[in-house]
Amino acid sequence: MMSEQVARNSIGVLTTENRKIWSHHRHDLASSKHNGPCLEIVDNALFVVCLDDAAPDNIAELCANFLCGTYSLTNGVQVGTCTNRWYDKVPISLLSLRQSITFISIVATHRLC
DSSP states (O other): OHHHHHHHTOGGGGGGSOHHHHHHHHHHHHHSTTHHHHHHHHHHOSOEEEEOOOOOSSHHHHHHHHHHOOOEEETTEEESGGGGOOTTSOSEEEEEOTTOOEEEEEOOOOOOO
């Protein structure tokens, strides 16, 4: 239940949408007097830091978590470490796991200009 509640409040998950849908969400957020300034903070950041509570069992799970985050649907809500990512950011993310493994992810994004 806790992971569902966190996921419902994880705005970064909107950045997983296709570019056209995300651009509409982004426009709505930027127009909001509460969300606009927060979106500007993320936009002005040099990179994103993701602190995961994941404990991958093998190298494949580790790589999948670092590159895409973990995900599943629980009662119709997307949960997992993918909800704390910001895929519309400069393609550099610093990720850290419970075991103190740190990874720098450089991936292609659909950043809006």
